[in-house]
Amino acid sequence: MGFIWFWIVAVMLAAYVVLDGFDLGVGILHSLLARSEPERQIMLRSIGPVWDGNEVWLLAGGGTLYFAFPALYASAFSGFYLALMIVLWLLILRGASIELRMHIDDGLWRSFFDGLFFFSSLLLAVFFGAALANVIRGVPLREDGYFFLPLWTDWRVGPQPGILDWYTVIGGVVALVALAIHGALYLAVKTEGDLQARVRTFVRRSWIVLLAITVISLIATIAVRADTLTNYYAYPVAFVIPVAVLGSLGGILYFCRREADRNAFASSCAYLSTMLVGAAVSLYPRLLPSSNDLGHDITVQNSISGPYALRVGLAWWAFGMVLAIVYFVVTYRMFRGKVNLDGGGYGH
């Protein structure tokens, strides 16, 4: 049961990263790549009808985490207190800036929300990357299962790390670059003409940065946590995952060069998913490892809910997911195709 719920939560959070990831990417890029108000509107409209539904994966995934592993939820959310609160503020600002921008046709009003949208999307990407890196690095768990991390200490990966140290900042940069490229590839699918050409150029130029930072982050992870590869050595078949990461990275560049935008976007989805799956494989069965010598890891076994709740949960979860997937198919089909400004709204 623990194994199943570990992967349920992992898949829901991965779905969040892949889906809301391109919303964040569009947020990072729209101030950089759009050259005119109509272009900015096209970029916003590409995510307008879907961003809120994408964000629901975070809420549903968080709720499921709470339900399946309450002890982890309690420990991690209170221990990363400040970072989580900042993430909440950024989510508020991001959502508000997408929606409120369009309400008043005024240059200053729109510029204000453009700035806010850029700032909040960029920092969210960095914080999410750093969050994952924190989980991989581990935290100074006490005997009672709690910890508390300040935002930063001396930026070193020591026994008393901060939420931000050199390693987690690398995680943040990986997320920033990866989500910017992910957003660009989504835009390549949803736009035409000059704007489309510009986002493709962005991907081709920044790809090498993503390759470099990905490799750096993999090496840094092995350096920071010697036990990263334990599960991989135990089940060598898992080495398929890092190969798939590199393969999908290659796919991004290959398909983008050939202007096969859908395939390039799919490669980017695969890249994000395999990175996350790779991290999950290396963690299991730990959920939040200890960074000190006390060894009070939070694991699937010591944080999981009771068996009755989990059995019932499996039934409604499966039913709910079928419904959710139907809604997503309906929505994305409804708003499929290239975005244009004719007819206003989301009329394509």
Place this chain on the structure above:
Amino acid sequence: MMFRRGQSLLMDALLLHRLHFAFTVTYHYLFPQLTMGLALLIVVLKTVALVRHNERYNEAARFWAKIFALNFLIGVVTGIPMEFQFGTNWAQFSRTTGGVIGQPLAMEGVFSFFLESAFLGLFLFGEKRLSPWAHWASAFLVFVGSWISGFFIIVTNAWMQHPVAYSVLPNGSFEVTSFWWLLMNPWALLQYAHNMSGAVITGAFVMCSVGAFYILENRFAEHGRIFVRVGVIAGVIACVTQIFPTGDLHGRYLAQHQPASIAAMEGLFSSQAGAPIVLMGQPDEATQSIDNPIVVNNLLSFLIYGTTRAEVKGLDQFPRDQWPSPLPLLFYSYHIMAGLGTYFALLMLLEALLLWRGKLFETRWALWLLLLSFPLPYIANTAGWMTAEIGRQPWLVYGLIRTSDGYSKNVSAGNTLFTLLGFMGMYTVLSILFIILVYRTVSEGPSTGNRPLGTKTTPLTMA
């Protein structure tokens, strides 16, 4: 919370965690109470438009969809922190009870939020592409989604008020023993009926207020009359339901299961047969009496037990450490809720009478009352929740976990105050933006003609 020696009031971690949740949830619930009420009223407008082929009702539905979308947005962005705060600020509580209430919270995300977000997108942007029936269905599903969401939250709260279907594990945490009884907790059903009827009251009063404004100003008067008609009819039903049966039943159940709360709400310090109702007064905990009381004798005994001679337990039956605190705030919250609820029912019955007689649209003072009354349901709903939540004190889960044992001991008072101030600043900015945009929407008014949602004049991007 009382002052503790050597500790200033604002640096008490428990108090700050309580304020943190109280502030963010109170602000958050200003928005869902309207969207849940309005979702139902929009379905009513769409239904009339469809059945009677009346385009004015479609225009009315489009206007309210714009107000709905703005409120929905603020509701969504201020709602995310609520789920997170269970873990961030109330970690010990989450750790021990996650096996029970994690269930409804997760179900809210899976069953409600996906539904709402998908169909709100179709409702707001799909009118051109959908058939009238499909568009009606999308409005209906948004209504269903928002009411399901309310249900799961009430189930969560009801378990804290009246824990059922649980067992205690050796490590002190709780496990659900019957999924069905968790969802069908009698407390939850009563509280849900009372709460949703309260949301419809907010929706109805806001709709009436804008309608009365248009009629009095003689702009968009035709739409204004639709708003007032629908608002008054929905309002009178909801206002009566709010008192009887939902309020009445909920009160009796409360008296049975949280006797200390009802004593504190009513300001009944000593047990007595033929207990009175205090309509107004100022409780004094030190002297255990009510200053300047205005009372109706025997009424409390009658309301709870159906006979004027029944004995009602006063606070003297409970040790001091089981009194809800802060007691005066509980007393006032309850009296504000009940007083306003009575006013709502009287007002709406009067307005409905005038509407039935065909005089309402010419009776200016009655329209003025509707125009001015819209803030009151927000106050009453807030006061109602404060009654429920302060009444539950000093328990976090009634009779099982004390509030002082549930908060995150690893998060210091300084960190909590920092983020509380941050939320206050953030929500101040949101409020200003929200008021500007609602004001603009109301002054622009409903657009006439066949202009479906999602055309250039309704620049909404919400999905």
